[in-house]
Amino acid sequence: MVQQTMFEKLGGSDAIQKVVDSFYQKVLADDTVNGFFKHTDMEKQRRHQAAFIGFALGSTAAYTGKSMAKAHEGMNLQPEHFHAIAGHLKSTLEEFGVDESDIAEVLSKIGGLRDDILYK
Secondary structure: OOOHHHHHHHHOOOOOHHHHHHHHHHHOOOOOOOHHHHOOHHHHHHHHHHHHHHHHHHOOOOOOOOHHHHHHOOOOEEEEEEEHHHHHHHHHHHHHOOOHHHHHHHHHHHOOHHHHHHOO
């Protein structure tokens, strides 16, 4: 039996896009992090984020965006920003009925990028 990727398990591109949309509603309502998106084209950001998350979770579509270090360069993100974003992702996944073990796996993958995101 072929094991599903996390991307497939969560419902593929359409489901990931819905998660990303809900996630950004939370992010943009949070004064801890919403300032980082003040001058961001959010439609473009949502597309990039959905592509990145899909790639990170096993989509066969290629991710052609910037590296995490390059994408966060000059932002000087701190641990509290990272934790706020991770918290919004966690609550969004819970909202969509994702199993706790799958949420833990997603957050572990995102956590592995921490050094590429913080203090840049």
